[in-house]
Amino acid sequence: MTRHMDMTHAGDHLPKTSLVAPRPMDLSEKPLLQVRSVSKYYGRRIGCEDVSFDLWPGEVLAIVGESGSGKTTLLDCISTRMTPTSGMVNYRMRDDTMREVFRLSEAEKRFLMRTDWGFVHQNPADGLRMTVSAGANVGERLMAIGEQHYGDIRQTASDWLEQVEIAKDRIDDQPRAFSGGMRQRLQIARNLVTGPRLVFMDEPTGGLDVSVQARLLDLLRSLVAELGLAAIVVTHDLAVARLLSHRMVVMKEGRIIETGLTDRVLDDPQAPYTQLLISSILQV
Amino acid sequence: MTSAPFSSSEAQSGAIADYNFAYLDEQTKRMIRRAILKGIAIPGYQVPFASREMPMPYGWGTGGVQVTASIIGPDDTLKVIDQGADDTTNAVSIRAFFAKMAKVKTTTHTGEASVIQTRHRIPEEQLHEGQVIVFQVPIPEPLRFLEPRETETRKMHAVEDYGLMHVKLYEDIAQKGHIATNYAYPVKVKGRYIMDPSPTPKFDNPKMNQSEALQLYGAGREMRIYAIPPYTDVVSLDFEDYPFEVQTFEEPCALCGGTGVFLDEVILDDQGGRMFVCSDSDYCEDRRAKGHRGALSPDIYESEESLSAQISQEGADA
Numbered sequence: 001m002t003r004h005m006d007m008t009h010a011g012d013h014l015p016k017t018s019l020v021a022p023r024p025m026d027l028s029e030k031p032l033l034q035v036r037s038v039s040k041y042y043g044r045r046i047g048c049e050d051v052s053f054d055l056w057p058g059e060v061l062a063i064v065g066e067s068g069s070g071k072t073t074l075l076d077c078i079s080t081r082m083t084p085t086s087g088m089v090n091y092r093m094r095d096d097t098m099r100e101v102f103r104l105s106e107a108e109k110r111f112l113m114r115t116d117w118g119f120v121h122q123n124p125a126d127g128l129r130m131t132v133s134a135g136a137n138v139g140e141r142l143m144a145i146g147e148q149h150y151g152d153i154r155q156t157a158s159d160w161l162e163q164v165e166i167a168k169d170r171i172d173d174q175p176r177a178f179s180g181g182m183r184q185r186l187q188i189a190r191n192l193v194t195g196p197r198l199v200f201m202d203e204p205t206g207g208l209d210v211s212v213q214a215r216l217l218d219l220l221r222s223l224v225a226e227l228g229l230a231a232i233v234v235t236h237d238l239a240v241a242r243l244l245s246h247r248m249v250v251m252k253e254g255r256i257i258e259t260g261l262t263d264r265v266l267d268d269p270q271a272p273y274t275q276l277l278i279s280s281i282l283q284v
Numbered sequence: 285m286t287s288a289p290f291s292s293s294e295a296q297s298g299a300i301a302d303y304n305f306a307y308l309d310e311q312t313k314r315m316i317r318r319a320i321l322k323g324i325a326i327p328g329y330q331v332p333f334a335s336r337e338m339p340m341p342y343g344w345g346t347g348g349v350q351v352t353a354s355i356i357g358p359d360d361t362l363k364v365i366d367q368g369a370d371d372t373t374n375a376v377s378i379r380a381f382f383a384k385m386a387k388v389k390t391t392t393h394t395g396e397a398s399v400i401q402t403r404h405r406i407p408e409e410q411l412h413e414g415q416v417i418v419f420q421v422p423i424p425e426p427l428r429f430l431e432p433r434e435t436e437t438r439k440m441h442a443v444e445d446y447g448l449m450h451v452k453l454y455e456d457i458a459q460k461g462h463i464a465t466n467y468a469y470p471v472k473v474k475g476r477y478i479m480d481p482s483p484t485p486k487f488d489n490p491k492m493n494q495s496e497a498l499q500l501y502g503a504g505r506e507m508r509i510y511a512i513p514p515y516t517d518v519v520s521l522d523f524e525d526y527p528f529e530v531q532t533f534e535e536p537c538a539l540c541g542g543t544g545v546f547l548d549e550v551i552l553d554d555q556g557g558r559m560f561v562c563s564d565s566d567y568c569e570d571r572r573a574k575g576h577r578g579a580l581s582p583d584i585y586e587s588e589e590s591l592s593a594q595i596s597q598e599g600a601d602a
Contacts, residue, residue: 107443114447129451136454143454144447150457150523172458 030092032057032198032230033078038087040073046254047073051087053249053259057197058228062245062262064235066277070254071234072202078232079119079200080109091198114141118191118199122206124183127190128175134161134186135171141194160189164219181212185219192223201233205240217243238281242266250274306353306386312336316354316509320500323511328473329441330424335507345378345403346504348420352401355416355500356382361389363397368405368546368563375403392566404467406488408545408567411497413514419482421503424510426470426480446478449521457526466531472519473512487530487546492518537562538580540571 031054040047048070055061063071076082078089080101089101094116104112113119121127128137138157139147147153158168164185166178175183184204191199204220205213221244224231233244241248241262248265250258250273258271269275304310312334319333338346356362362382366374370392378401379390391397394407401418411417427437430448440446449470456464469486473479481492482501492499492512499512512518522528536543538559545567547560559580562568572581 105443106439107445110443110445132451132455133458135458136451139454140447140451143450144445148450148522148524150454151525153454154458 030057030096031055032059032092034088034090034098035078036088036090038074038077038084038089040070040077040082040084046070048077048251048254051251051256053256055198055230055232057092057230059247060224060229060231060233060245062233062235062241062248063251064238064241064248064277065251066236069251071236071251073254074251075200075202075232075234079117080104080113081119094197111145114144115194116196116198118196120184120187120191120199120201120204122203124175124180124187127187128183130176131174133172133174134166134178137175137186137190138193141190145194156193157189160193161186163223164189165215179212181208181216184208184216188220188223192227192229195227197230199229199231201231203235203237204233205235205237213240220244238266238278250277303385305358306356306382307339308336308350308353312350313354316350319509320351320354320511323500323509324498324513326477327512327516328471328477328479328510330508330510332507333509335504338504339381340377342505343422344374345401345420347502347506347509348401348403348418348504349378349381349502350504351418351500351502351509352378352382352399353386355418356386356388356399358386358388360398361391361396362386363391363394363400363566364402365400365405365407365564365566366403367548368407369565371565393570394564394566404483404485405546405563406484406491408542408562408564409570410491411495413496415497417497417499419484419499419501421480421482421501421508422505423468424480424482424501424503424506424508426468426478441477444476449478450523453521453523453526457523463522463526463528469528470521472521474516475519478521479510479512485531485546486520486528489518489520489528490530494518533560535560536578537568537571538578540568540576540581541578542568542571542576 033055035054036052038051039049051074053061063074065071073082077084083102090098091101091112092098101109119127129140135154135157138160139153142153142156154171158171161168161171166182166185170178175186178186205216208216217240223229224244233240235241245262247260248262249256250265250271252273258265258269258274265274266278269278316333319331323329323331335347336350338349340346340349352362362379363370364375364379366372369375382388383390394400394409394411397415399416399418400407401420403420406417425437427440427448430452431437431440440448453463453465456462465486467483467485468480469489471479471481471489471492481489494515494517495512496514498514501510503509520528531546533547537545537547539561542562546563548563550559550561552558
């Protein structure tokens with residue numbers, strides 16, 4: 001446990017030299033999410049082991065590491081898409097009570113996932129309904145929580161498409177007709193429409209070419225800042241971590257080996273593995 | 285209750301097999317009745333049941349026939365309709381089946397029937413207390429074309445996760461300017477379960493609400509039974525700014541002059557000639573018997589023969 005105790009210091013989440021734009025900062029001492037000793041084993045193989053950290057409201061945390069280091073397993077466990085073998089995940093609900101997410105009923109869990117949480121998949125096809133229009137994709141969450149006015153739903157969807165830089169006249173097109181970057185932006189709009197407080201992102205820029213990546217990162221950065229979202233971003237791309245996150249954890253073989261403010265970790269890596277990871281970035 | 289498949293005398297004489305009353309054996313009927321009772325207790329909930337092979341292909345009403353066979357008694361009077369008509373293949377065959385296997389009285393008059401098995405329509409004449417209407421259902425799951433996984437749709441029903449249903453209606457409006465779903469229009473039963481009313485036209489949806497008759501739904505291939513007890517709220521889904529509407533027809537029935545009823549289009553020739561007639565054949569006949577006449581009523585041409593002669597004449601002229 002001592003390894004991650006230093007992560008729970010109050011104030012540790014304040015981005016001092018981060019590139020992230022100023023945002024409405026929640027200075028409350030109460031964490032939004034607590035992850036405690038989460039382990040997931042696939043038979044005898046380790047998915048992730050004994051992972052603990054806290055996340056504060058409005059904070060962006062990057063989980064970095066190479067392929068197979070357990071990043072996605074960890075994200076799936078925290079977001080209840082998968083049940084961990086052991087460990088606990090607590091979340092502060094909108095009524096300010098801390099709830100253990102695996103003790104929530106199926107109905108509560110689903111409600112949480114479609115209102116207060118978002119999940120951005122690496123492959124947009126996993127997070128979108130490819131056979132219904134962009135407008136319906138964005139509107140689905142609204143309809144799921146009881147919105148029943150077509151005009152209002154459509155207006156909201158249209159506003160969100162604009163926010164994620166998709167032309168309004170594409171509202172009735174299916175995502176099948178969209179490019180990879182557009183699909184990813186649509187997926188983001190679909191998740192943010194209910195004003196979630198926590199968004200999970202699994203390699204949000206994976207599979208996009210660099211110029212599209214840059215635009216998407218710009219967009220994500222400004223949205224996160226504007227909306228005061230907390231986010232957990234899984235990425236193997238350290239540049240993404242640098243641009244988006246306040247704090248980061250480095251994973252290797254299912255365990256956290258280093259954590260700290262993003263700029264600190266990237267500029268002054270302590271663990272040998274982190275040093276190796278950072279030095280392997282190609283300098284152009 | 286006879287348990288032997290053949291009575292010896294008939295087997296020797298080469299007569300047909302001696303089946304149990306209403307074809308199904310008593311254990312099977314009990315199993316189906318339990319499913320029906322559970323369905324009635326939880327309005328709109330799809331109860332799984334061990335559907336049997338019936339002497340007819342899937343898609344021809346195996347579910348409806350099993351439900352009817354389980355509830356029918358010797359004193360019942362059965363009416364069978366297919367697309368509203370009593371005289372189409374499916375209706376005639378199923379009626380003959382029960383006339384033979386249960387020796388029950390059959391009728392085409394809605395008012396006289398105690399059990400009505402139907403494919404795709406609810407009769408125009410209002411059903412009354414004590415009647416049971418049995419629907420033949422091909423696909424019981426309203427969410428099926430939106431979510432293919434049965435495990436997932438069951439969960440969605442369990443936790444009332446029904447946003448997806450409105451996505452379909454949204455998509456209709458976005459693509460076609462209005463809710464274009466015309467049949468199998470989803471309904472919410474007693475404020476809880478979303479249900480597919482089988483492929484009845486949405487014209488019949490309002491008849492389901494607060495119906496005096498018991499409504500039973502049987503899906504043989506999909507092995508599901510569901511029910512709406514009498515006097516239950518059944519609400520068709522819609523948007524506040526796009527409220528639910530039923531189909532309307534521009535002209536009255538060409539045979540009986542009836543309005544406010546569901547009409548079928550009948551093609552008269554290959555020159556664009558057509559007529560609209562009541563889909564509910566019993567309702568139409570009843571009205572004609574009472575002296576109502578439509579634009580193409582046989583009486584105007586004196587007899588049925590002269591109508592068909594007239595029609596073929598028109599075709600030849602054009």
